[in-house]
Amino acid sequence: xxxxxxxxxxxxxxxxxxxxxxxxxxxxxxxxxxxxxxxxxxxxxxxxxxxxxxxxxxxxxxxxxxxxxxxxxxxxxxxxxxxxxxxxxxxxxxxxxxxxxxxxxxxxxxxxxxxxxxxxxxxxxxxxxxxxxxxxxxxxxxxxxxxxxxxxxxxxxxxxxxxxxxxxxxxxxxxxxxxxxxxxxxxxxxxxxxxxxxxxxxxxxxxxxxxxxxxxxxxxxxxxxxxxxxxxxxxxxxxxxxxxxxxxxxxxxxxxxxxxxxxxxxxxxxxxxxxxxxxxxxxxxxxxxxxxxxxxxxxxxxxxxxxxxxxxxxxxxxxxxxxx
Amino acid sequence: xxxxxxxxxxxxxxxxxxxxxxxxxxxxxxxxxxxxxxxxxxxxxxxxxxxxxxxxxxxxxxxxxxxxxxxxxxxxxxxxxxxxxxxxxxxxxxxxxxxxxxxxxxxxxxxxxxxxxxxxxxxxxxxxxxxxxxxxxxxxxxxxxxxxxxxxxxxxxxxxxxxxxxxxxxxxxxxxxxxxxxxxxxxxxxxxxxxxxxxxxxxxxxxxxxxxxxxxxxxxxxxxxxxxxxxxxxxxxxxxxxxxxxxxxxxxxxxxxxxxxxxxxxxxxxxxxxxxxxxxxxxxxxxxxxxxxxxxxxxxxxxxxxxxxxxxxxxxxxxxxxxxxxxxxxxxxxxxxxxxxxxxxxxxxxxxxxxxxxxxxxxxxxxxxxxxxxxxxxxxxxxxxxxxxxxxxxxxxxxxxxxxxxxxxxxxxxxxxxxxxxxxxxxxxxxxxxxxxxxxxxxxxxxxxxxxxxxxxxxxxxxxxxxxxxxxxxxxxxxxxxxxxxxxxxxxxxxxxxxxxxxxxxxxxxxxxxxxx
Numbered sequence: 101x102x103x104x105x106x107x108x109x110x111x112x113x114x115x116x117x118x119x120x121x122x123x124x125x126x127x128x129x130x131x132x133x134x135x136x137x138x139x140x141x142x143x144x145x146x147x148x149x150x151x152x153x154x155x156x157x158x159x160x161x162x163x164x165x166x167x168x169x170x171x172x173x174x175x176x177x178x179x180x181x182x183x184x185x186x187x188x189x190x191x192x193x194x195x196x197x198x199x200x201x202x203x204x205x206x207x208x209x210x211x212x213x214x215x216x217x218x219x220x221x222x223x224x225x226x227x228x229x230x231x232x233x234x235x236x237x238x239x240x241x242x243x244x245x246x247x248x249x250x251x252x253x254x255x256x257x258x259x260x261x262x263x264x265x266x267x268x269x270x271x272x273x274x275x276x277x278x279x280x281x282x283x284x285x286x287x288x289x290x291x292x293x294x295x296x297x298x299x300x301x302x303x304x305x306x307x308x309x310x311x312x313x314x315x316x317x318x319x320x321x322x323x324x325x326x327x328x329x330x331x332x333x334x335x336x337x338x339x340x341x342x343x344x345x346x347x348x349x350x351x352x353x354x355x356x357x358x359x360x361x362x363x364x365x366x367x368x369x370x371x372x373x374x375x376x377x378x379x380x381x382x383x384x385x386x387x388x389x390x391x392x393x394x395x396x397x398x399x400x401x402x403x404x405x406x407x408x409x410x411x412x413x414x415x416x417x418x419x420x421x422x423x424x
Numbered sequence: 425x426x427x428x429x430x431x432x433x434x435x436x437x438x439x440x441x442x443x444x445x446x447x448x449x450x451x452x453x454x455x456x457x458x459x460x461x462x463x464x465x466x467x468x469x470x471x472x473x474x475x476x477x478x479x480x481x482x483x484x485x486x487x488x489x490x491x492x493x494x495x496x497x498x499x500x501x502x503x504x505x506x507x508x509x510x511x512x513x514x515x516x517x518x519x520x521x522x523x524x525x526x527x528x529x530x531x532x533x534x535x536x537x538x539x540x541x542x543x544x545x546x547x548x549x550x551x552x553x554x555x556x557x558x559x560x561x562x563x564x565x566x567x568x569x570x571x572x573x574x575x576x577x578x579x580x581x582x583x584x585x586x587x588x589x590x591x592x593x594x595x596x597x598x599x600x601x602x603x604x605x606x607x608x609x610x611x612x613x614x615x616x617x618x619x620x621x622x623x624x625x626x627x628x629x630x631x632x633x634x635x636x637x638x639x640x641x642x643x644x645x646x647x648x649x650x651x652x653x654x655x656x657x658x659x660x661x662x663x664x665x666x667x668x669x670x671x672x673x674x675x676x677x678x679x680x681x682x683x684x685x686x687x688x689x690x691x692x693x694x695x696x697x698x699x700x701x702x703x704x705x706x707x708x709x710x711x712x713x714x715x716x717x718x719x720x721x722x723x724x725x726x727x728x729x730x731x732x733x734x735x736x737x738x739x740x741x742x743x744x745x746x747x748x749x750x751x752x753x754x755x756x757x758x759x760x761x762x763x764x765x766x767x768x769x770x771x772x773x774x775x776x777x778x779x780x781x782x783x784x785x786x787x788x789x790x791x792x793x794x795x796x797x798x799x800x801x802x803x804x805x806x807x808x809x810x811x812x813x814x815x816x817x818x819x820x821x822x823x824x825x826x827x828x829x830x831x832x833x834x835x836x837x838x839x840x841x842x843x844x845x846x847x848x849x850x851x852x853x854x855x856x857x858x859x860x861x862x863x864x865x866x867x868x869x870x871x872x873x874x875x876x877x878x879x880x881x882x883x884x885x886x887x888x889x890x891x892x893x894x895x896x897x898x899x900x901x902x903x904x905x906x907x908x909x910x911x912x913x914x915x916x917x918x919x920x921x922x923x924x925x926x927x928x929x930x931x932x933x934x935x936x937x938x939x940x941x
Contacts, residue, residue, distance in 0.1 A: 146765050147478045153767065174478075176835050178624030185624075211614075213624040261884055267614040289569070289880045290612055295769040302772075303565035305884065318778040 133194055133368040138169040141359075142190075142198030144183025146176040150314075151199055151357055154228050157390055162380035166373070173198075180204050181213035188220035192364035197224065197373060202356040202407065203270060206414035218411050221360040224373045226398035226406065227381070230312035231354040232274040232329040233340070237301060238322050246326040246346055249308060253284030260286040263300035263309045265293055268422070274310030274329065274353050276421060281349040285423070298323070312354055313337070314393055329353035336394075356396075356410075358403050374400050428558070428780075435784030439792055444484055448789060451488040452796045455495020456804070460503045460511040460812040463648060463819055466496035466698070467754040468641040471633050472826050474762055475833030482766045482782045487789035489759050490738075494546055494793050495800075496755075497698055497734050501538040502805055503812035505727070506531060506660050511812060514698035514734040517706035521719065521726030528722050532666040537724045538731045539801035540668065541680055545732035546794040548684040549691065549739025553787060556692075560747040561772050567748065569881035570892050574901035575694070575750055576874035581908030582695030583863045590858075597860040601867025604630060611876035612883075625839050632868050633761055634831040634840045635847045636754060639861045642827045642848025645820055647855060653816045662806055668724070676728040679709040683732035690733075691740020695866055697753030698734040705733025739790065746770050746783070750873070754865045 141159055143152050152174060159170040175183035180201060190196035200221060209217055236243045243249045253260045262279075264272035267290040279286050289306060291297045294315050300306045302322055313336065316323050328334055330352040331344045343349045359377060361369060380386055381397045398406065438444070451473075458469030469492045477485035500515030505522035518538060525534035567575070580602075584594035607618045608629030619626040668676075683705035690701040709729025710719050719726055741752025742759075749770035751757035760770060768774060774783045831844035851861050878892075885891035892898060 149767060174835075177837060178627040181624045181627070182835075182837070208624075213627060267610075267612055287883055287886075289883055290876070291880070292611070292876065293769065295771060295773055299564065299771055300568065303568050305568040318773075318776045 133366065133372045135166060135168045135195060137195065138171050139166060139194075140171050140173050140190075140196045140198075142173045142175055142183050142187045142196065144175055144180035144187075144199065144201065147172075147174045149176075151201060154357065154390070154393055155199055157386070158227055158377070158380060161383045161386040161389075162377055164383075165376040165379045178213050179208055179211075181208045184208065184216055184221075185214040187360070188214070188216035188362055190362045192222075192362045192369075194361065194365055194369035194372070197359055197361045199227070200358050200360050200407070202358060202410045203273070203414050204355070206407075206411045207268070209411065210414050210418065218407055220363050221407075222363050222365050222370055222400075223403040223407055224359045224361060224370055224400055225377050226356055226358045226396055226403045227377070228357040228393055229354060229396035230314055230356075230394065231334060231352065232271070232310050232312055233316075233337070234274075234278060234308060234310055234326045234328075234343070235301070235316060235323045236308045236326060237304070238324045240307075240324070243308070243324075243326065246341065246343075246348075249326060250282045250284065250348070253279065253282065253286060258285040258287065260284070260308065261289060261306045262286050263289045263291050263297040263306035265297045265311075266290050268417075270355055271297060271310045271312075273417065275308075277329075277349050277353060278310060278327075278343060280421065281343070317392070351413075356406060358398075358407065360403075360407075370400050431780045432554070432784050432788070434781060435786075435788040436791075438483060438781065438785040439487065439788035443481075444487055444785075444789060445792075447480075447484050447488045448491050448793050448796050449800070451491025452495040452793060452800050453804070455492035455497075456499035456502070456797075456800060456808050457811055458492065459496035459499020459515075460808045461814060461819065462503060462509045462511055462812065463644050463816075463823060464496075465512050465640055465644075466493055466500075466514065467636060467758060469493075469496045470755050470758045470762075471637050471641075472830040474633065474758060474765075475830065477762060478765070482768065483785040483789065485762060485766055486759075486782075486786040487793070489762050490742075490786065490790045491793045491796070493755050493759065494735065494738050494790075494797055497738060498539065498542040498546075498731070498797055498801060499808065500734075501542065501727075501731055502535065502808050505534045505538060506662075506809045507812060509812075512698075514702050514737075515730070516699065517702040517730035518727055520706070521723045521730075524720070524722030525724070525727070526660045526722075529663055530722060531660050531662040532664040533668065533724065534722070534727055535662065535805045536666040536668055536802065537676065537727045539798055539805070540673070541676065541683070541728035541730075541732040542735040542801070543794050543798040544680045545684050545687055545735035546738055546797065547791065548681075549688050549736040550787065550791045550794070551739075552688050552692075553739040553742055553790065557743050557746055557787075558775050560743060561775050564747055564771050566895075566897055569877040569884065570894065571897045571901065572748075572877040573874055573881055573892065574898055574905065575748065576870040576877070578901050578905045578908060579694035579750055579866060579870045580874070581905050582693055582911075583860070583866045584909075593857075593859050594863055597854065597863035598867045600859075601864035602871045604635075604864070605868045605871030606875075608872075611872055612879035625837070629872060630868060631831075631834065631840055631843060632865065633758055633834055634844045635868060636758065636865050637827050637831050638844040638847025638849075639851035639854075639864060640754070641823055642844060643851030643855055643861070645823050645827070646848060646852040648816050648820055651816075662809075666802060666805070672724060675715075676725055678712070679725045679728045680732040682708050682712065683729050684736040687733035687736025688740040691737035691752050692743050694744055694750045694752055694870075697741065697755070697862070698737040701733040701737045702730040705736075706730040742790075746774055751866070751869060754862050757865060757869055 143155050145151050156172055159172055163170050175186050187198040208214055242252060262275040264275055272288055291300055294311055297309055301309045325337055325340050327343045328340050330342050333342055378397055381395050455469055458464045470489050473492055477488055497514050500510050500512035501518045504510040504515040504519035505526055508519055508523040510516045510519050522534045580598055584598045607626050609616055609627055686704050686708060687701040690696045706726055706729045709725045713725050741756045745751045745756040745760050751760050768779060773779055827844060828841055831840045854861050881891050
């Protein structure tokens with residue numbers, strides 16, 4: 101009896117070990133690049149997180165074009181810096197790639213959470229873009245449009261309350277950029293995540309907040325979108341004006357999920373994945389499954405530009421952006 | 425309303441998918457094994473199985489964790505009845521009457537009663553889950569910064585006051601947990617605090633699951649390892665039939681109903697869990713019993729009172745966890761971790777169009793799990809009893825390996841294993857000093873919630889503390905906090921009286937307390 105039990109327990113442990121996941125075999129390849137074993141794709145967030153979900157959908161269809169299994173490796177911790185540290189220190193042989201999430205990635209560099217800089221990575225392409233929007237409660241009669249909100253803010257300086265998804269987190273940056281450009285002061289209440297941020301708005305603690313388009317997909321009746329960040333209106337919100345056309349904040353703001361390799365990979369590797377992911381993102385089956393989020397393919401050059409631009413933007417926040 | 429009902433119905437259909445059914449059986453069986461082995465608690469079982477759920481669908485993952493939870497709380501009664509050693513603290517009161525019945529040759533009857541009462545306790549607690557969880561989720565809009573602040577204070581007063589034997593030691597444990605919870609970035613400004621030289625590992629604070637595995641399981645290994653390894657008592661043979669007569673079932677019916685209400689309320693209270701519920705359930709069954717003379721000699725009402733109460737906690741403690749994000753006890757704290765890992769945030773979101781189906785599938789799974797618990801419990805108790813006798817010589821290495829693997833598998837960080845070991849040592853020292861390890865875990869969770877919301881409330885009010893007293897809910901919570909602090913004065917009396925009576929009337933001598941975490 102005891103032996104059977106010991107065996108059963110040993111079996112449990114093997115299962116537990118198996119759950120830790122196996123590493124991919126990594127070997128040098130010669131000639132035109134082609135991965136010669138499973139490709140590891142690092143996601144700097146937990147399994148089930150937004151990035152993880154979209155990454156897994158992309159990986160599923162990209163395997164066909166990459167010609168190998170893609171293993172998602174969730175490396176959560178330190179606001180993403182754990183995963184990005186691991187990606188930056190991986191061997192640049194094209195067997196390990198990963199997602200970098202702008203602008204969180206840039207913030208982690210500014211805050212020196214990891215040992216990497218933007219030069220530690222070779223961007224491959226952009227996968228998903230989420231644009232920031234300004235929202236209020238649907239039944240809040242004070243703010244029929246954005247101008248009403250701005251006027252109220254100017255008339256009651258420092259009284260409007262905006263919930264955010266954390267101190268100096270992406271939606272706090274958005275609210276601050278909007279308020280700065282509109283010339284009014286407000287109080288920022290840092291919540292732990294976007295869910296709590298919206299609960300604070302709906303519970304009438306906050307007056308307005310900045311979130312990203314997919315965050316309100318299930319609450320179309322309870323919130324009203326006043327404006328989007330950027331120079332062009334969004335196809336899914338054709339009636340909502342941009343901040344830029346209303347004369348406020350000029351640039352696009354939001355978050356991007358880019359794919360990158362560790363710096364030092366050959367041109368060929370970047371080209372190979374750039375093409376493979378482009379094909380995957382155009383695959384009709386992929387398009388059918390990814391309808392719930394905004395796929396936004398950008399090639400390596402444009403992605404590199406985006407990373408640099410976001411880095412400059414994030415670094416610019418250090419002076420004169422926040423209230424002291 | 426109609427749409428909610430249809431989603432509830434769909435939830436049942438989804439819960440009955442083959443994979444979910446298989447995982448329910450596996451989860452319940454695993455839970456019972458973990459529960460009946462002295463040294464492995466329900467919290468540890470759920471924590472260790474958490475990494476295994478990473479690859480599962482949202483609903484399946486939650487169902488497995490729920491199944492382990494329910495199974496473990498019931499499983500503790502098997503060893504309590506057959507070898508007079510409660511497998512988990514939740515069955516401490518069951519051992520009193522249960523082992524007496526075993527000595528009288530009624531082990532089968534005792535096991536059946538435990539199983540039957542656990543089943544009803546768990547099943548009835550699902551009613552409150554179905555009814556109150558969506559209701560409270562709607563109410564969460566009324567819970568803003570000030571209310572959340574008081575809620576976390578309330579939870580802390582409960583663990584300090586009710587959960588421990590001494591108020592002073594409870595407060596000390598809670599304060600230590602609060603101190604540890606300040607490690608990481610400041611929730612308001614993002615300032616790094618105590619992060620050990622800019623190391624980003626502690627950016628999000630201490631990993632609660634690793635801390636918990638260390639505090640509850642690793643420390644248990646240390647406790648076991650320092651003792652001379654002795655064979656556990658032979659599990660008594662089950663000689664009689666596992667059943668109850670119709671009259672007996674009728675006798676325990678009111679007991680089960682009372683214990684359900686007690687267990688459910690205890691479950692909903694943040695900070696109080698199954699280990700308290702079983703004693704309260706046992707006591708109440710005694711007070712109301714028409715056969716008081718049977719208590720201490722093997723009363724089925726005593727077994728039913730304790731077991732129905734501890735399983736009624738399960739559904740109850742899910743309510744604040746799912747709606748307010750405030751876990752009722754340490755097991756649900758880990759379950760909440762699993763929920764968040766699966767991309768589900770506690771609160772109203774769980775009941776919106778997008779997530780309602782997953783949530784109700786979980787609820788339905790929780791209902792079905794009770795039936796599997798009944799079936800597996802009735803058929804397999806004899807076998808599980810053998811497992812519970814596993815020698816410490818096997819148990820110690822196995823639990824050590826599970827602790828290391830479990831803490832590593834969550835984020836695949838070697839630092840996590842180190843944190844687990846450090847907390848193992850902290851837990852060991854705390855047990856030696858008779859401090860409350862559960863208080864540390866809850867303080868680790870509630871500390872940041874309280875701090876962040878206090879900061880937020882003061883930002884909104886421009887620093888005026890008046891905001892903390894500005895709503896009815898605030899005042900209700902303040903009153904509850906005061907009751908929580910004062911509760912040891914009468915609760916301790918009540919519990920001590922119960923334990924004393926239990927001990928004086930327990931001719932088997934005191935219960936082995938080694939496993940009471």
